Amino acid sequence: xxxxxxxxxxxxxxxxxxxxxxxxxxxxxxxxxxxxxxxxxxxxxxxxxxxxxxxxxxxxxxxxxxxxxxxxxxxxxxxxxxxxxxxxxxxxxxxxxxxxxxxxxxxxxxxxxxxxxxxxxxxxxxxxxxxxxxxxxxxxxxxxxxxxxxxxxxxxxxxxxxxxxxxxxxxxxxxxxxxxxxxxxxxxxxxxxxxxxxxxxxxxxxxxxxxxxxxxxxxxxxxxxxxxxxxxxxxxxxxxxxxxxxxxxxxxxxxxxxxxxxxxxxxxxxxxxxxxxxxxxxxxxxxxxxxxxxxxxxxxxxxxxx
Ligand code: DHB
Numbered sequence: 001x002x003x004x005x006x007x008x009x010x011x012x013x014x015x016x017x018x019x020x021x022x023x024x025x026x027x028x029x030x031x032x033x034x035x036x037x038x039x040x041x042x043x044x045x046x047x048x049x050x051x052x053x054x055x056x057x058x059x060x061x062x063x064x065x066x067x068x069x070x071x072x073x074x075x076x077x078x079x080x081x082x083x084x085x086x087x088x089x090x091x092x093x094x095x096x097x098x099x100x101x102x103x104x105x106x107x108x109x110x111x112x113x114x115x116x117x118x119x120x121x122x123x124x125x126x127x128x129x130x131x132x133x134x135x136x137x138x139x140x141x142x143x144x145x146x147x148x149x150x151x152x153x154x155x156x157x158x159x160x161x162x163x164x165x166x167x168x169x170x171x172x173x174x175x176x177x178x179x180x181x182x183x184x185x186x187x188x189x190x191x192x193x194x195x196x197x198x199x200x201x202x203x204x205x206x207x208x209x210x211x212x213x214x215x216x217x218x219x220x221x222x223x224x225x226x227x228x229x230x231x232x233x234x235x236x237x238x239x240x241x242x243x244x245x246x247x248x249x250x251x252x253x254x255x256x257x258x259x260x261x262x263x264x265x266x267x268x269x270x271x272x273x274x275x276x277x278x279x280x281x282x283x284x285x286x287x288x289x290x291x292x293x294x295x296x297x298x299x300x301x302x303x304x305x306x
Contacts, residue, residue, distance in 0.1 A: 001285050001288060001294060001295060001296070002014045002015070002281060002284065002285065002296060003295070003296075004038075004261050004262055004296055004297075005239070005261060006114075006157055006159075006185050006239045006241065006261050006262055007114075007155070007157045007158075007184035007185050007238075007239050008155040008184075009088065009113065009114070009155055009157060011038045011039065011088070011262065012038065013036065013038045013277075013281055014038060014252075014256070014260075014261065014262040014263060014296060015036070015037070015038055015252065015262070015263055015264075015265065015277050015280055015281055015284075016032075016037040016038040016039040016040075016041060016262065016263075016264055016265075016277075017032055017037050017039075017040070017041050017264060017265060017266075017269055018041070018243050018264035018265060018266030018269065019041050019042065019043060019044050019092035019116060019118065019161065019264075020043060020044065020067070020069065020092075020266065021265075021266050021267075021269045021270045022269055022270070022273070022274065023040070023041060023042050023043045023092075024043040024072060024073060024074065025074070026082070028043075029042065029082060029089075031274050032274060033084050033087055035274035035275075035277055035278075036274075036277035036278045036281060037087075037274065037277050038088075038262060039087065039088045039089070039090055039113075039114075039262075040082075040084060040087055040088070040089045040090070041089075041090045041091075041092060041116060041264070042079040042082070042089075042090065042091045042092050043072075043073045043074075043079070043092060044071060044073065044092040044093065044094035044118045044121060045073045045074070045075065045076045045078075045079045045091065045092065045093060045094065045104070046071055046073060046075070046076065046094060046095060046096055046100065047075065047076050047095065047096075047100050047103065047104065048075055049073065049074055049075035049078075050070070050071050050072055050073055050075075051072055052069045052070040052071060052072025052073075053068050053069060053070030053072075053123065053208070053209035053210075054208045054209055055208065056206075056207050056208055057069050057070065057207050057208060057209055057214070058207065058270070059197060059206040059207050060218065060267060060270070060271065061218075062219075063218055063219040063220050064197075064216060064217070064218040064219065064220045064221075064267075065216070065217045065218045065266075065267040065270065066195055066197045066206055066207055066214040066215065066216055066217075067123070067191065067207070067214050067215050067217070068122075068123040068207055068208075068209040068210055068213065068214035068215065069123060070123050070124060070209060071094060071121060071123070071124060076093075076104050076107075079091050080104075080107065080108065080109050080111075080112065081109060081111065082111060083109075083111040084111075088113040088114065089111060089112060089113055090112065090113060090114040090115060090116055090157065090159070091108070091112050091114075091115050091116075092115070092116045092117075092118055092161070093105065093115055093116070093117050093118060094117075094118035094121050096124070096127070098130075098136060098139070098140045098143075101117065101140060101144070102140075102143055102144070102147065105117075105144050105147045105148060106147055108151070112156075113156065113157065114156060114157025114158070114159055114185070115148075115156075115157070115158065115159060116159040116160065116161050116185075116187055117140075117141075117144060117158075117159065117160045117161070118160075118161045118190070119131035119137055119140075119160055119161060119162055119163065120161055120162055120163035120189075120190035120193070121190070122163070122190070122191065122193030122194055122214070122215045123209065123210070123214060123215060125209075125210055129163045129190075129193055131160075131162050131163040131174070131190075132163060134173055134174065134177060137174070137177060138177045138180075141160070141177065141178070141181040141183060142180075142181060144158070144181075144182075145158070145181045145182035145183070148182060149182060152182050152184065157184060157185050158182055158183050158184050158185065159183070159184070159185035159186065159187055159241065160178070160183050160185075160186055160187070161187040161190055161243075162174065162186060162187065162188055162189060162190065162228065162232075163189065163190050163193060164188070164189040164190070164192055164221070164224045164225070164228055164244075165228060165231075166224070171228075171231040171232070171235065172235065174232075175231070175232060175235035175236050178232075178236050178238065179235075179236055179237070183238055184238055184239065185238055185239045185240075185241060186232050186236065186238045186239070186240055186241065187240075187241040187242075187243055187264065188225060188228035188229045188232055188240060188241070188242065188243065188244070189221070189224060189225045189228045189229075189243060189244045190215065190243075191214075191215025191216050191217045191221070191266075192215065192216040192217075192221050192224060193215050193216075194210075194213045194214070194215075195213070195214060195215070195216035196212050196213055196214075197212065197214075197216075198212065217244065217245075217266050217267040218245060218247075218267040218268075219245050219247065220245070221244045221245050222244055222245025222246070222251065222254070223245075224244065225242060225243060225244025225245050225255070226242075226244075226245075226254060226255065226258045228244075229242045229255055229258045229259050229260050230258040230259050230303060232259075233258065233259025233260075233301055234259070239261040239262075240259050240260050240261060241260060241261065241262050241263065241264060242255030242256070242258070242259075242260030242262070242263045242264070243263065243264040243265075243266060244266075246263050246264075246265055246268065246280070247265075247267070247268040247276075247280075248279075248280060248283050249279075249280050249281070249282070249283025249284035249285070249286065249287050250283065250284075250287055251280075252280055252283075252284045253284055253287050253288070253299075256296050256299065256300050257299055257300070257301070257302060257303050258301070258303050259300065259301040259303070260300070261296075261300065265277070265280065268280075
């Protein structure tokens, strides 16, 4: 029922982890591998290993999460040499500069079935999100397209992870840029960057890094996520991967209705662990049965306007 395609690759189910959650260590990745996650997606990596920002760097409530992990990761060569049979393995790449992104793209091993080039990490002090710099994004995607061209012909997934956009002009400009590249998959959205959660009783911020500023996820970002999924579904020919505010099967349904070919789970995976994939999958199937859909292709992108 949930089989799907992202670009030219086929999957038995359409639900997997959002980068950043449960995907930093070999043990984390193995847990995803043996779970019902459709794909194993790595933590965003940099060339060098990083310990990340000071703790506490994650906080959540029923309806939201805030994080400022600061790219803790084992370094690019660790993720580049992971090798799984029977399940696709994607690497999330988040170099500290465009040139380090290029270097990592030039040295991908054949173990990697796809990448998610992260244009949207909000948590490095003094660095802005690449996806809000349209010129720099255009130049990076042009160079990346040249490097990955041969792999893409062999069904490699060249995915990008975008920050959320909030304005028509930005949706259109980013879609134009993407449509002139070899990008074949777009993950919408990364967290809503630089939110601030405060505790009115202690007068303190909820997390320590960047004076409490961090990326917002969870239920409250779902309308922004759906808007971005639907816009990029309409404006590009890429597969869309929905991410943001999915904690049950009906949330997943909404993302697919807006155009997502697959969905990623971030905050809920953090709270619940890898058991969330089975639960959300069975809830999605139950809802599809109620609606009379046997396959996600029957309702993908079929959102109706009033
Ligand atoms: C981190 C957060 C992100 O939203 C992201 O895209 C990459 C890294 C982090 O803080 O580790």
